[in-house]
Amino acid sequence: xxxxxxxxxxxxxxxxxxxxxxxxxxxxxxxxxxxxxxxxxxxxxxxxxxxxxxxxxxxxxxxxxxxxxxxxxxxxxxxxxxxxxxxxxxxxxxxxxxxxxxxxxxxxxxxxxxxxxxxxxxxxxxxxxxxxxxxxxxxxxxxxxxxxxxxxxxxxxxxxxxxxxxxxxxxxxxxxxxxxxxxxxxxxxxxxxxxxxxxxxxxxxxxxxxxxxxxxxxxxxxxxxxxxxxxxxxxxxxxxxxxxxxxxxxxxxxxxxxxxxxxxxxxxxxxxxxxxxxxxxxxxxxxxxxxxxxxxxxxxxxxxxxxxxxxxxxxxxxxxxxxxxxxxxxxxxxxxxxxxxxxxxxxxxxxxxxxxxxxxxxxxxxxxxxxxxxxxxxxx
Amino acid sequence: xxxxxxxxxxxxxxxxxxxxxxxxxxxxxxxxxxxxxxxxxxxxxxxxxxxxxxxxxxxxxxxxxxxxxxxxxxxxxxxxxxxxxxxxxxxxxxxxxxxxxxxxxxxxxxxxxxxxxxxxxxxxxxxxxxxxxxxxxxxxxxxxxxxxxxxxxxxxxxxxxxxxxxxxxxxxxxxxxxxxxxxxxxxxxxxxxxxxxxxxxxxxxxxxxxxxxxxxxxxxxxxxxxxxxxxxxxxxxxxxxxxxxxxxxxxxxxxxxxxxxxxxxxxxxxxxxxxxxxxxxxxxxxxxxxxxxxxxxxxxxxxxxxxxxxxxxxxxxxxxxxxxxxxxxxxxxxxxxxxxxxxxxxxxxxxxxxxxxxxxxxxxxxxxxxxxxxxxxxxxxxxxxxxxxxxxxxxxxxxxxxxxxxxxxxxxxxxxxxxxxxxxxxxxxxxxxxxxxxxxxxxxxxxxxxxxxxxxxxxxxxxxxxx
Numbered sequence: 001x002x003x004x005x006x007x008x009x010x011x012x013x014x015x016x017x018x019x020x021x022x023x024x025x026x027x028x029x030x031x032x033x034x035x036x037x038x039x040x041x042x043x044x045x046x047x048x049x050x051x052x053x054x055x056x057x058x059x060x061x062x063x064x065x066x067x068x069x070x071x072x073x074x075x076x077x078x079x080x081x082x083x084x085x086x087x088x089x090x091x092x093x094x095x096x097x098x099x100x101x102x103x104x105x106x107x108x109x110x111x112x113x114x115x116x117x118x119x120x121x122x123x124x125x126x127x128x129x130x131x132x133x134x135x136x137x138x139x140x141x142x143x144x145x146x147x148x149x150x151x152x153x154x155x156x157x158x159x160x161x162x163x164x165x166x167x168x169x170x171x172x173x174x175x176x177x178x179x180x181x182x183x184x185x186x187x188x189x190x191x192x193x194x195x196x197x198x199x200x201x202x203x204x205x206x207x208x209x210x211x212x213x214x215x216x217x218x219x220x221x222x223x224x225x226x227x228x229x230x231x232x233x234x235x236x237x238x239x240x241x242x243x244x245x246x247x248x249x250x251x252x253x254x255x256x257x258x259x260x261x262x263x264x265x266x267x268x269x270x271x272x273x274x275x276x277x278x279x280x281x282x283x284x285x286x287x288x289x290x291x292x293x294x295x296x297x298x299x300x301x302x303x304x305x306x307x308x309x310x311x312x313x314x315x316x317x318x319x320x321x322x323x324x325x326x327x328x329x330x331x332x333x334x335x336x337x338x339x340x341x342x343x344x345x346x347x348x349x350x351x352x353x354x355x356x357x358x359x360x361x362x363x364x365x366x367x368x369x370x371x372x373x374x375x376x377x378x379x380x
Numbered sequence: 381x382x383x384x385x386x387x388x389x390x391x392x393x394x395x396x397x398x399x400x401x402x403x404x405x406x407x408x409x410x411x412x413x414x415x416x417x418x419x420x421x422x423x424x425x426x427x428x429x430x431x432x433x434x435x436x437x438x439x440x441x442x443x444x445x446x447x448x449x450x451x452x453x454x455x456x457x458x459x460x461x462x463x464x465x466x467x468x469x470x471x472x473x474x475x476x477x478x479x480x481x482x483x484x485x486x487x488x489x490x491x492x493x494x495x496x497x498x499x500x501x502x503x504x505x506x507x508x509x510x511x512x513x514x515x516x517x518x519x520x521x522x523x524x525x526x527x528x529x530x531x532x533x534x535x536x537x538x539x540x541x542x543x544x545x546x547x548x549x550x551x552x553x554x555x556x557x558x559x560x561x562x563x564x565x566x567x568x569x570x571x572x573x574x575x576x577x578x579x580x581x582x583x584x585x586x587x588x589x590x591x592x593x594x595x596x597x598x599x600x601x602x603x604x605x606x607x608x609x610x611x612x613x614x615x616x617x618x619x620x621x622x623x624x625x626x627x628x629x630x631x632x633x634x635x636x637x638x639x640x641x642x643x644x645x646x647x648x649x650x651x652x653x654x655x656x657x658x659x660x661x662x663x664x665x666x667x668x669x670x671x672x673x674x675x676x677x678x679x680x681x682x683x684x685x686x687x688x689x690x691x692x693x694x695x696x697x698x699x700x701x702x703x704x705x706x707x708x709x710x711x712x713x714x715x716x717x718x719x720x721x722x723x724x725x726x727x728x729x730x731x732x733x734x735x736x737x738x739x740x741x742x743x744x745x746x747x748x749x750x751x752x753x754x755x756x757x758x759x760x761x762x763x764x765x766x767x768x769x770x771x772x773x774x775x776x777x778x779x780x781x782x783x784x785x786x787x788x789x790x791x792x793x794x795x796x797x798x799x800x801x802x803x804x805x806x807x808x809x810x811x812x813x814x815x816x817x818x819x820x821x822x823x824x825x826x827x828x829x830x831x832x833x834x835x836x837x838x839x840x841x842x843x844x845x846x847x
Contacts, residue, residue: 019838035600038407039571039831040607043838044600053608074543077532086544096544099627103552106616106623107559113616114563117609118570118594122602125594132597140598141575143407143830 006130006178007031007150008161010170011139015041018145021168022047025147028164031156036131036146058116059109066108070101130176151178265339271329275355285360288353292345301364313341324365331358400494400832402676407830410677414824415576417672418585422819425671433811440805443798444519452522454798461781461793466520468773469803471628472656473513473810474554475649475769477561478621479657480506484564485617488610494685496828497677500572501668502661503565504821508813509657510558512806517550519802546630553627560620564613567606570596571827625653632776639719639780642707648700652769655693655739659765662686664814666755668823677824680753687752690765694743697772701736719780727792728779731771738768 010025012018018035025033026049035044074097078084083091118124131137131148140146147170149161162173230236236244275281290299296315298304303317316323316339323331335354338344349357366374447454457464480502487495518524530551532541541548574596577589596602626646633645662683669678708720723732742764751757783790817823830836 015836015838036598037600037603038575038598039827039836040603041600041838045604048600050601050604053605055605055608055612059612073532077540078543082538082540084542086542089544099546099549099623099630100543100552102619102623103549103556103627106620107556110560110563110613110616113609113612114567117567117605121605124596124602125591127590127595129595129597131599132595137597138578141571141578141596142411 004178005151005156005158006176007034007148008158008165009036009131009134009136009174009176010147010149010162010165010168011136011172011174012145012147012169013171015145017169018147019043019047021147021165021170024168025149025164028149028161028168030161030164031149032152034148034150036136036140036148038141038143038145041145053121055113055117055121058120059113062112062116063105063109066105067101069108070104071097074100128179130179133179134174134176136172136174265330265333265337268329268333269327271327271332273328273332273355273358275352275359277359281356281359282363284353285356285358285363288349288357289360289364292348293357296342300368301361302368311341315342318361319365319368324369328358328362331361399834400497400679400681401829402679405676405829405833407826407833407836410824410826410829410833411575411579413674414677414822414826415572415579417818417823418576418820419580419582423671426815426819430812430815433808433815436804436808437812438805438808440802440808443801443805444515446798447519447802448524452520454796456793456795456799458791458793460784460786460789460791461778463777463781464793465795465799465803466516467631468770468777469806470513470516471649471773471777472770473509473516473806474557474628475625475653475656476660477506477509477513477557477657478625478650478653479661480504480509481557481561481564481617481621482654482657483661484568485614485621488614489618493832494682496832497679497824498661498665498682498686499828500565500568500825501665501823502657503561503568504817505657505661505664505810505814506561507558507565508810508817509660510554510561511813512810514554514558515802515806515809517554546627546634549627550631553624557620557624560613560617564617567610567613568825568828569821570594571598571606572822572825574598575826576822622650625649632780637780637784638713638715639723639776642704644700644703644707648697648703651693651696651700652772655690655697656765656769658686658690658693659762659769662690662758663762663766666759668818672818672823674824677829683758684749684752687746687758687761690761691743691746694740694746694765698740701740715785718783722779722783723775726779726783728775728782731779732775735768735771735775738764739772742768 008031010021012021015037018037018041022033022035022044033048035041035048037044071094075092075094078097079092085091086096089096131140136144136146147165147168149165151158158175162175165173230238230244232245234244235242239246289301293301294305295307296303296305296311297318298315301318303315303319305315308315332354334342335349335357336344336346345354443454455465457466480499483495483502484499484506488499518527521527521530530541530548532543570593573589574593577586577593580586580589626649629645629649632640633642635641665678665683665686669675669683705720708716711717723729726732743761745751745757745761748757751761778793782793
């Protein structure tokens with residue numbers, strides 16, 4: 001049955017016999033002529049009339065692309081995205097990029113030559129070629145030289161091809177049947193594959209789960225971020241109260257701070273504000289007041305800060321007569337020790353800042369209850 | 381046996397190229413001889429060898445594990461000798477690899493047909509040597525699981541690598557070298573694996589070889605592209621082999637350390653690499669030739685030619701050492717003077733003399749034809765060169781570093797047990813891979829040897845083609 005055969009193989013013992021047979025086989029015009037040999041034979045390309053391999057051009061193009069890619073990448077990184085001066089050279093100096101340009105050129109060119117030859121030009125891997133299933137293949141990869149007349153259309157006559165090859169000197173002739181074209185992707189195969197993948201995932205999952213369960217502390221490496229230290233806001237089993245951050249020991253004085261006001265508020269009434277009334281001092285006082293006091297006491301100190309409604313407790317109205325009559329020392333005492341719901345501000349404010357706030361509160365009180373002579377001061 | 385005795389004619393016999401094989405070798409007998417190894421049970425001596433190399437390998441892996449747990453402090457490296465065994469061994473192993481690429485690529489371009497029989501083994505040794513080499517930079521970074529930081533990739537730290545650093549050039553050079561060597565090796569293996577696929581009877585082997593051979597069927601249209609690809613790869617690998625060790629030498633030459641800052645470093649390193657690599661190839665090939673009965677394919681002529689290469693490289697090394705001394709003297713720079721005198725008279729002066737004797741003096745034996753034809757002498761030289769080249773890197777790295785510009789920082793470097801253990805381990809890894817390779821893949825490129833056998837090429841084409 002000539003129409004079902006793929007090719008006829010003529011087997012030769014020596015390269016000379018093969019080379020002699022090629023012109024005869026081509027002249028017979030019975031099908032496409034192809035040779036199968038255990039190693040490359042000199043001159044067979046010309047004998048078979050093969051076109052020159054385009055691989056050289058492909059490799060050249062990809063090599064140039066590799067060089068330009070490396071140059072562009074290095075230049076963009078070193079001069080544009082992350083400019084860094086090395087050895088006092090200009091950031092765009094390209095001479096130092098040459099070694100990597102060379103390496104990338106070779107890498108691109110090599111992969112083009114190797115993979116381009118295998119995958120693009122030779123169309124490998126291809127496990128279903130009829131020649132691989134032939135009896136002659138064991139000879140082809142060993143010491144036999146095979147000339148094939150391959151069917152180009154339905155009219156391929158295998159008997160005539162076999163006769164032509166015998167006439168050309170073939171020691172043996174093998175007719176290759178047409179390849180079996182049964183579908184590769186049957187539903188059973190797909191199901192088996194999916195099942196296999198599922199099973200593999202299952203096994204891997206169970207294995208990883210049990211490994212991490214049995215060896216929960218399996219840490220081969222120690223990262224710098226994994227340190228046995230306390231974080232300020234984290235709980236700690238080390239201290240009795242369970243807090244990571246501890247309060248200072250009572251009586252601790254921070255560097256640069258005077259001891260906080262002690263005793264009762266009344267006892268502090270006689271303290272005198274040591275700071276002069278200068279714009280600098282008022283600036284400090286204003287900054288501290290807006291940072292620390294304003295949320296509760298309000299911008300002008302009238303107790304209507306934004307937090308008071310949410311907080312529940314009503315902050316003191318510093319504009320009230322009671323506080324306008326307060327001596328400086330009592331306001332200072334309240335800042336340092338806190339009063340009622342107000343916490344102590346001693347840890348946050350330096351001695352100078354505390355007194356500056358006192359000055360500022362006084363200024364607020366005076367500004368909200370201005371008298372005629374105050375205006376005169378401004379007018380002057 | 382002379383291949384072309386009949387047509388010798390006017391050519392004197394002494395100039396004729398001797399046969400590449402001994403005795404009658406046909407393509408079929410070649411397959412039966414070489415491809416049969418993976419199909420037979422290994423001999424006892426193979427198991428003994430494997431046991432030894434595996435022991436060495438696991439000792440080394442143990443010490444590497446110890447390094448991971450303990451940190452780099454497990455080594456002797458300390459100020460000012462921050463580079464010691466790790467970089468010595470790295471340079472040493474990368475160098476060993478160079479012989480393989482030289483044989484497979486440069487000799488291919490020169491149409492040295494004798495290379496075909498030894499190219500496969502030499503290429504395999506290249507790959508194994510580079511595997512051993514890359515271990516050292518990886519463990520020297522201290523946190524090897526972060527070694528991917530060596531590559532420039534976009535990251536959330538918004539950092540890029542410094543492309544003006546020779547250490548980064550090294551990353552690219554060594555990775556390219558490994559990829560290209562692997563590609564070259566695998567392309568060469570494909571037709572051989574196809575031969576093995578078609579002769580094996582075991583189903584498992586058949587499956588593995590079928591996949592690895594990618595369905596190679598020896599078509600003339602395929603051979604055409606294949607040969608072109610092989611030629612291109614040889615050309616590319618030639619440039620590469622010269623560049624890789626040059627780049628390695630830049631690690632030193634671009635610094636200002638006295639004894640490193642020299643323009644002769646790149647050629648000097650490349651010559652040294654080929655020198656050390658050939659010594660290793662000679663050592664391994666002698667063993668392979670004897671134990672695997674390949675005397676008819678790896679002939680005494682191969683060993684003779686390789687010994688001549690070793691001799692030539694030894695002379696280049698001698699010149700380089702003299703140039704180093706000359707540069708030190710001519711520079712009139714007291715730091716260079718001091719550095720050079722350290723090599724021959726300093727604390728490590730003995731290492732300098734080991735280097736000079738093993739690399740320059742002992743290889744001179746190879747001027748004698750008898751030495752080139754005797755296992756004893758050639759192995760002696762090869763072992764000497766291997767030791768000498770290791771010590772050469774020790775001299776360059778440790779002697780230069782331990783006394784540089786600042787006398788108050790000088791310190792004597794002492795390697796620790798871990799240093800030696802890791803070095804032993806890489807020898808174990810290298811020879812384990814060599815032994816495994818010898819059992820599962822064709823040790824000789826049968827396809828390439830078939831192509832150069834007598835009568836392998838059509839007669840009306842033979843002469844004008846390789847003229």
